[in-house]
Amino acid sequence: MSYPYQLKNFEDYQQAWQHSVTDPEGFWANVADHFYWRRKWDKVLEWDFKQPDVKWFTGAKLNITENCLDRHLGTLGHQPAIIWEPNDPDERHRILTYRELYTKVCQFANVLKNNGVKKGDRVCIYMGMIPELAIAVLACARIGAIHSVVFGGFSAQSIADRIQDAQATLVITCDGAFRGSKDIPLKSVIDDALMACPSVKKVIVCTRTRTPVSMLKGRDVWWEDEIKQVETMGNPPVPAEEMDAEDMLFILYTSGSTGKPKGVVHTCAGYMVYANYTFINTFQYKPGQVYFCTADIGWITGHSYIVYGPLSAGATTLMFEGVPTYPDAGRFWDIVDKFRVNVLYTAPTAIRSLMGFGLGPVNHKDLSSLTTLGTVGEPINEEAWHWYKDQIGKGHCPITDTWWQTETGGIMIAPIAGVTPEKPGYATLPLPGIQPVLVDENGKEIEGNGVNGNLCIKFPWPGMIRTTYGDHERCRTTYFATFENLYFTGDGCLRDEDGYYRITGRVDDVLNVSGHRIGTAEVENAINMHAGVVESAVVGYPHEIKGQGIYAFVISEMHVKDPDLTKKDIMQTVARIIGPIAKPDKIQFVSGLPKTRSGKIMRRILRKIAEGELDNLGDTSTLLDPAVVEEIKRGKL
Numbered sequence: 231m232s233y234p235y236q237l238k239n240f241e242d243y244q245q246a247w248q249h250s251v252t253d254p255e256g257f258w259a260n261v262a263d264h265f266y267w268r269r270k271w272d273k274v275l276e277w278d279f280k281q282p283d284v285k286w287f288t289g290a291k292l293n294i295t296e297n298c299l300d301r302h303l304g305t306l307g308h309q310p311a312i313i314w315e316p317n318d319p320d321e322r323h324r325i326l327t328y329r330e331l332y333t334k335v336c337q338f339a340n341v342l343k344n345n346g347v348k349k350g351d352r353v354c355i356y357m358g359m360i361p362e363l364a365i366a367v368l369a370c371a372r373i374g375a376i377h378s379v380v381f382g383g384f385s386a387q388s389i390a391d392r393i394q395d396a397q398a399t400l401v402i403t404c405d406g407a408f409r410g411s412k413d414i415p416l417k418s419v420i421d422d423a424l425m426a427c428p429s430v431k432k433v434i435v436c437t438r439t440r441t442p443v444s445m446l447k448g449r450d451v452w453w454e455d456e457i458k459q460v461e462t463m464g465n466p467p468v469p470a471e472e473m474d475a476e477d478m479l480f481i482l483y484t485s486g487s488t489g490k491p492k493g494v495v496h497t498c499a500g501y502m503v504y505a506n507y508t509f510i511n512t513f514q515y516k517p518g519q520v521y522f523c524t525a526d527i528g529w530i531t532g533h534s535y536i537v538y539g540p541l542s543a544g545a546t547t548l549m550f551e552g553v554p555t556y557p558d559a560g561r562f563w564d565i566v567d568k569f570r571v572n573v574l575y576t577a578p579t580a581i582r583s584l585m586g587f588g589l590g591p592v593n594h595k596d597l598s599s600l601t602t603l604g605t606v607g608e609p610i611n612e613e614a615w616h617w618y619k620d621q622i623g624k625g626h627c628p629i630t631d632t633w634w635q636t637e638t639g640g641i642m643i644a645p646i647a648g649v650t651p652e653k654p655g656y657a658t659l660p661l662p663g664i665q666p667v668l669v670d671e672n673g674k675e676i677e678g679n680g681v682n683g684n685l686c687i688k689f690p691w692p693g694m695i696r697t698t699y700g701d702h703e704r705c706r707t708t709y710f711a712t713f714e715n716l717y718f719t720g721d722g723c724l725r726d727e728d729g730y731y732r733i734t735g736r737v738d739d740v741l742n743v744s745g746h747r748i749g750t751a752e753v754e755n756a757i758n759m760h761a762g763v764v765e766s767a768v769v770g771y772p773h774e775i776k777g778q779g780i781y782a783f784v785i786s787e788m789h790v791k792d793p794d795l796t797k798k799d800i801m802q803t804v805a806r807i808i809g810p811i812a813k814p815d816k817i818q819f820v821s822g823l824p825k826t827r828s829g830k831i832m833r834r835i836l837r838k839i840a841e842g843e844l845d846n847l848g849d850t851s852t853l854l855d856p857a858v859v860e861e862i863k864r865g866k867l
């Protein structure tokens with residue numbers, strides 16, 4: 231097997247990109263022709279960025295799991311689909327062939343049906359990184375239920391918000407999850423969340439950690455018992471539900487600059503085609519290779535590049551339950567050696583943290599199986615890029631620094647490994663189908679090279695966001711209203727003299743902490759829940775390992791007697807409201823915040839202070855009380 235639309239050299243790329251711009255419909259129809267459709271499309275693309283209203287492959291009928299599973303059974307039935315490496319290196323790994331994965335997905339699809347799930351129902355999935363998570367996701371897709379996976383690090387409150395927003399009727403979870411030396415009690419977190427979620431009628435609990443859990447009669451059932459029931463029914467086959475191209479496939483919640491996280495909606499056909507095309511091309515995956523993406527399926531990277539992209543390509547995808555530093559900082563490299571991994575896709579924050587352990591954990595590892603390295607989630611600094619290239623790739627593996635977002639569904643700007651040029655710190659060139667533009671604050675396009683601006687995309691691509699669940703207006707105002715007729719990414723970007731793109735970071739109030747997106751407003755809301763807090767302002771600052779750290783300026787009600795204790799309490803509050811990933815790294819108590827006369831917090835000033843640029847605060851004359859700035863400067867942590 232080979233991939234007819236895999237680009238082989240730079241000329242191929244240039245031609246494909248040109249074709250995708252001059253004839254986008256023809257270009258994507260050629261790609262889409264290689265999938266399994268119950269019925270082909272009437273029209274490739276209809277679009278209007280004003281509404282926004284974007285439809286790909288209208289009229290087509292399909293089921294994404296037939297493309298990820300059924301169509302491979304004849305040729306790849308005995309090939310590994312998923313290799314699973316447990317948290318504890320002494321526990322046995324598992325391998326699921328395409329045939330086995332198919333069988334398990336059908337079984338669990340039956341379980342979902344037996345528990346009343348129907349096409350269009352929303353199912354919330356809150357599990358650790360075990361194969362059953364991928365099985366649950368695919369089983370939802372098989373019967374046309376819309377999955378909403380919530381990362382296992384989120385708090386009960388965050389889960390409840392997401393379940394309520396989506397009105398999910400069923401939750402799939404585990405007793406617990408192993409992550410490094412920790413054991414996270416997932417089911418007990420779900421129990422707390424569900425107190426506020428009357429829409430949920432059933433909870434399916436998969437056994438993993440054997441942590442004691444309480445099972446609510448009539449609501450909670452065990453995964454294993456349910457599977458047994460299906461087996462006694464004789465494993466009735468589950469024909470895949472016939473889905474419309476634009477039926478919803480999943481919702482994935484992500485942070486924005488205001489209020490609560492929003493449910494980014496992806497639909498069946500366009501997302502499938504885009505995840506597959508970008509997987510095959512960016513990583514230059516070759517049939518039979520072992521591909522290892524270290525992300526969690528709770529994030530978009532896991533959706534597109536552990537599950538849907540690789541499986542639709544008939545690839546072998548490696549799922550790892552644990553963390554890079556457990557039992558030691560050589561764990562990734564051990565896994566690469568154990569399974570002869572060819573393609574490794576990870577986050578700059580992981581690379582930086584592993585760099586910190588020196589070469590001890592890398593020396594004596596073979597790593598010769600690696601052909602391609604990728605990064606995602608945040609800008610990669612040159613030092614980390616070179617370390618990855620030289621120490622891990624031994625100088626011969628291309629590195630693809632992939633820029634994209636939950637909203638884009640798949641990789642947008644990235645070197646195509648070994649096919650298009652790479653440049654440390656740069657995402658380089660757009661993939662075929664992607665038309666990036668830089669605009670100034672008035673939305674005027676900035677042409678030419680050697681320029682900086684707001685990164686926008688001016689033409690639809692199949693994997694793009696269709697709406698934000700339950701609130702289309704929010705989708706319009708967030709992404710399509712800032713600049714007319716453009717999708718606005720929220721990122722700042724440089725296009726250098728060679729025309730290569732370098733993402734410089736968010737231009738809105740969204741932080742990127744260890745590659746996780748966190749809204750400053752969300753963290754502020756959580757901090758303000760603490761009884762002693764009057765007001766707070768949160769900004770990011772450069773952090774050696776996390777990329778960005780969270781700096782909170784907090785006004786407390788009374789004089790803080792024991793600041794360390796209060797800080798701990800505030801951190802605890804944030805962990806409880808959002809999750810440990812959103813805990814501030816620094817908390818500074820202040821008596822006031824720099825505000826304009828109209829009451830708006832001047833974050834620019836706080837950002838400068840947090841970054842340590844105390845002498846360069848710009849104009850503070852418009853502030854209500856300029857003296858407060860001096861006080862904040864004196865107290866800087």
Ligand code: WTA
Pocket residue numbers: 484529530531605606607608609610631632633634635636637657719720721733734735736742745746747
């Ligand atoms: C940032 C992750 C620089 C960016 C797939 C974007 C990056 C946000 C890169 C989306 C990269 C992602 N270089 N910045 N290669 N990749 N980002 O939704 O700010 O979790 O807007 O999607 O991460 O984060 P999200």
